[in-house]
Amino acid sequence: MRHPTPKATRHVNQNEGLIFEKSSPGKAAWKLPPLDVPEIDTKALLGSCERKDLGHMPEVSEIEIIRHFTRLSTWNYAIDLGMYPLGSCTMKYNPRVNEAAARVEGIANAHPYQPERISQGALRIIKTLSEFLIEITGLDAITLQPAAGAHGELTGLLLIRAHHQAEGKPRKKILIPDSAHGTNPATAAMVGYAVENLKSDSRGTVDIAALESQMNENVAALMLTNPNTLGVFEQEIHSIADILHAKGGLLYMDGANMNALVGKVRPGDFGVDLMHLNLHKTFSTPHGGGGPGSGPVAVRKMLEPFLPKPVVVTKPDGTLAFDYDRPKSVGRVRAFYGNFGMFVRALAYIQANGPDGLRQTTEDAVLNANYIRKGLEGSYDLPYSTPTMHEVVFSDKLQTKKGVRTTDIAKRLIDYGFHPYTMAFPLIVPGALMIEPTESESKEEMDLFVEAMKSIAAEVEEDPQTVLEAPHCTRVSRLDETAAARNPVLRWKPKV
Numbered sequence: 073m074r075h076p077t078p079k080a081t082r083h084v085n086q087n088e089g090l091i092f093e094k095s096s097p098g099k100a101a102w103k104l105p106p107l108d109v110p111e112i113d114t115k116a117l118l119g120s121c122e123r124k125d126l127g128h129m130p131e132v133s134e135i136e137i138i139r140h141f142t143r144l145s146t147w148n149y150a151i152d153l154g155m156y157p158l159g160s161c162t163m164k165y166n167p168r169v170n171e172a173a174a175r176v177e178g179i180a181n182a183h184p185y186q187p188e189r190i191s192q193g194a195l196r197i198i199k200t201l202s203e204f205l206i207e208i209t210g211l212d213a214i215t216l217q218p219a220a221g222a223h224g225e226l227t228g229l230l231l232i233r234a235h236h237q238a239e240g241k242p243r244k245k246i247l248i249p250d251s252a253h254g255t256n257p258a259t260a261a262m263v264g265y266a267v268e269n270l271k272s273d274s275r276g277t278v279d280i281a282a283l284e285s286q287m288n289e290n291v292a293a294l295m296l297t298n299p300n301t302l303g304v305f306e307q308e309i310h311s312i313a314d315i316l317h318a319k320g321g322l323l324y325m326d327g328a329n330m331n332a333l334v335g336k337v338r339p340g341d342f343g344v345d346l347m348h349l350n351l352h353k354t355f356s357t358p359h360g361g362g363g364p365g366s367g368p369v370a371v372r373k374m375l376e377p378f379l380p381k382p383v384v385v386t387k388p389d390g391t392l393a394f395d396y397d398r399p400k401s402v403g404r405v406r407a408f409y410g411n412f413g414m415f416v417r418a419l420a421y422i423q424a425n426g427p428d429g430l431r432q433t434t435e436d437a438v439l440n441a442n443y444i445r446k447g448l449e450g451s452y453d454l455p456y457s458t459p460t461m462h463e464v465v466f467s468d469k470l471q472t473k474k475g476v477r478t479t480d481i482a483k484r485l486i487d488y489g490f491h492p493y494t495m496a497f498p499l500i501v502p503g504a505l506m507i508e509p510t511e512s513e514s515k516e517e518m519d520l521f522v523e524a525m526k527s528i529a530a531e532v533e534e535d536p537q538t539v540l541e542a543p544h545c546t547r548v549s550r551l552d553e554t555a556a557a558r559n560p561v562l563r564w565k566p567k568v
């Protein structure tokens with residue numbers, strides 16, 4: 073336990089005023105040498121644009137600024153501080169070798185408008201990463217343009233729509249299991265499809281009989297996450313693909329959980345027609361505040377003509393070029409070529425690990441999730457006993473008897489020095505605690521986590537109030553989350 077008895081510190085309990093109002097007249101963090109060139113006539117230069125009122129800039133010394141921002145940085149949690157067990161998000165370590173690669177001068181300073189002739193290295197990075205991801209997914213072609221997973225879903229559904237339109241048979245419906253991530257139905261609705269819910273069976277996987285009865289010629293595709301959001305592998309995936317294909321539908325895979333599959337099985341081999349990857353999940357590029365994300369979409373051959381343009385092609389002389397002449401393309405989905413800096417990082421990760429390393433990563437991710445499952449079984453209710461892949465979903469059923477819910481347990485976990493797990497998702501588990509350690513965590517870190525979670529379970533029995541009022545060691549405790557979302561205050565404003 074990192075904070076067995078939470079204690080307030082000077083950085084936590086000072087009042088707002090002392091922390092943010094540091095300005096006093098006349099202080100400055102800079103000092104310029106005397107002017108040794110003629111003074112510019114700013115009036116003539118700027119005219120009416122000259123700014124006279126500096127808007128109450130704080131007047132502070134250098135050390136005050138340094139301490140202020142350093143202190144603020146310690147109020148955030150980060151993967152560089154400890155385990156980040158957000159299920160479904162795959163919050164793995166972002167290796168420093170990725171950053172070194174992304175900062176190589178020619179890469180970091182590449183400009184999207186520079187001519188192809190002097191962009192061959194950048195084009196090679198796009199092409200090489202594309203080839204690796206095609207190999208990993210077992211599909212035939214790919215676009216790296218989408219900026220995140222949900223954007224990949226949007227791109228994928230545009231491709232599905234274009235495919236059915238080209239066949240002369242536009243379709244109206246998308247089937248989505250009740251365990252799906254909320255972005256799936258939202259994306260389908262955005263593209264103009266009606267969403268039909270598909271219920272899960274007692275194992276937590278697709279109910280084959282339900283799929284058979286709901287599948288018809290009006291269904292464009294099934295959007296399926298595999299392993300699904302319970303961390304359970306869809307063992308009937310071949311039959312699922314056959315049922316769809318028999319009636320002309322496509323199988324879209326939400327690849328957010330690829331951390332359980334890379335190097336072991338390939339979606340293209342089990343019937344998937346197209347899928348997105350989340351480079352910021354599976355391929356170790358920064359996730360969250362640091363972003364940006366990247367959500368490549370890999371497809372089967374028949375969907376290739378519809379991919380966003382431009383695509384990278386090899387010219388007869390062996391050099392690489394962007395091909396914009398793609399008459400069937402759904403068009404651009406993103407400015408330029410996507411989040412290029414993330415391609416560099418993902419490529420560094422893939423190359424640093426190699427095929428054996430990637431396979432080992434997958435095995436370790438699954439092993440870690442099962443280690444945590446074993447450690448917490450008994451302390452928390454496990455609604456589905458189906459084997460766990462890379463993440464495990466418990467429920468708060470045992471704790472609700474004392475009036476404590478998943479949110480309260482998550483808040484208390486903050487006091488123990490961990491980022492909360494994913495709460496209340498997937499929806500098919502009431503009061504879900506969704507935990508994904510990833511391969512990054514050591515046995516020692518996971519033991520600390522299990523110990524913290526068991527300690528909270530004991531607190532719920534003995535002193536539920538402590539858990540209900542958590543967190544106790546953060547600068548602010550429970551926030552009005554609706555107000556924070558609806559009326560965000562995103563920057564400091566001077567008191568005038």
Ligand SMILES: *Cc1c(COP(=O)(O)O)cnc(C)c1O
Binds near residue numbers: 160
């Ligand atoms: C993360 C996630 C998404 C959305 O991906 P973003 O990159 O956050 O847009 C979709 N589905 C599942 C299952 C996810 O875990």
